[in-house]
Amino acid sequence: MLGTLTILLLCQLVGELIARLLHLPIPGPVLGMLLLFGGLVIRGGVPRPVQETAGGLLRHLSLLFIPAGVGVMAHMDRLSGEAIPIVIALFGSTLFGVAVTAKVMALLARPAAPDTTGGQTPGGAS
Amino acid sequence: MTDGLNAELRDIWVYLSASPLAGLTMTLVAYQTGLWVFERCGRRPVLNPVLIAVLLLAGVLTLSGIDYRTYFAGAQFVHFLLGPATVALAVPLYNQFQQVRQSARAMIVALLVGSSASALSAVVLAWAFGGSAATLRSMAPKSVTSPIAMGVSEQIGGLPSLTAVFVILTGIIAATFGTWVLNLARVTDWRARGFGMGVAAHGIGTARALQVNEVAGAFAGLGMGLNGLATALLLPTLYRLFW
Numbered sequence: 001m002l003g004t005l006t007i008l009l010l011c012q013l014v015g016e017l018i019a020r021l022l023h024l025p026i027p028g029p030v031l032g033m034l035l036l037f038g039g040l041v042i043r044g045g046v047p048r049p050v051q052e053t054a055g056g057l058l059r060h061l062s063l064l065f066i067p068a069g070v071g072v073m074a075h076m077d078r079l080s081g082e083a084i085p086i087v088i089a090l091f092g093s094t095l096f097g098v099a100v101t102a103k104v105m106a107l108l109a110r111p112a113a114p115d116t117t118g119g120q121t122p123g124g125a126s
Numbered sequence: 127m128t129d130g131l132n133a134e135l136r137d138i139w140v141y142l143s144a145s146p147l148a149g150l151t152m153t154l155v156a157y158q159t160g161l162w163v164f165e166r167c168g169r170r171p172v173l174n175p176v177l178i179a180v181l182l183l184a185g186v187l188t189l190s191g192i193d194y195r196t197y198f199a200g201a202q203f204v205h206f207l208l209g210p211a212t213v214a215l216a217v218p219l220y221n222q223f224q225q226v227r228q229s230a231r232a233m234i235v236a237l238l239v240g241s242s243a244s245a246l247s248a249v250v251l252a253w254a255f256g257g258s259a260a261t262l263r264s265m266a267p268k269s270v271t272s273p274i275a276m277g278v279s280e281q282i283g284g285l286p287s288l289t290a291v292f293v294i295l296t297g298i299i300a301a302t303f304g305t306w307v308l309n310l311a312r313v314t315d316w317r318a319r320g321f322g323m324g325v326a327a328h329g330i331g332t333a334r335a336l337q338v339n340e341v342a343g344a345f346a347g348l349g350m351g352l353n354g355l356a357t358a359l360l361l362p363t364l365y366r367l368f369w
Contacts, residue, residue: 101240102322
């Protein structure tokens, strides 16, 4: 776990350095993801400790957004002053965006290979 | 005697409300409470754990008079892990790479259509219902992960911290109602469902997709990264062309 955490931080650090040195508009962690991906391709597999630690971290990904989410408090004035346009725009565009992206992708993609992840079907408890 | 006790309690309170320990612990407790409610009530998407935790924390902070900055001094340790977690998305991406490669072309088209559909519809809807110019500009990049969204917002004259709030709210809306809208649109392909969540709702959409299915999670992570890239490159350019 400690080894994997070190690898993750190293990838992020190198990603930040590249983004800053080359003035790329891409955030360091996204470049870090590409670096780790490249590393896994070169190695030809995911070592078990990396699989476990990454899985553990990603299982609670939504926890990591809570501190920023509580920042809603700091903007209460504007949010309540323009509540109607903000609520309509956020709901409308988000649901429209999810549906349009997924629909276009589903129409264009070739049928998926058989599902090997446990046979859950969409529309149930998803 | 009671005065002494009160003074002592007040000292403890002053210490706790200013130390990182309180903010950090509160965040973890609020999240576990959110998860518990979510699990207990049949994993309904409406009872999104993030939403519950944010509401709980906002309530507690308001009642106790702790300001957001003091809270964040502790909670930033959790916030920091967003970076390494983004890097870790390479693992599901690698596991599903075979499928990703097969649908690359569909993905690029869906990315461009979905990314512009989200940004445009947000701006048009906010404008149509009387939103201010600052709100419109802060709204445009809200589908992508916070660091990119905040940078883009600054470039096009929005308020970065307001954009960060829109980003989170977008994610919570998608995590809560995404399943419903995807069923409504009759999309059954896990790749497409995940990709839609990632493109339109960044990391929170990805977190939701990962909860449901690994294939969906991998495509969501990729959609989040690709839309971050597309938005960072395209939105400022479009803005300069049209304004």
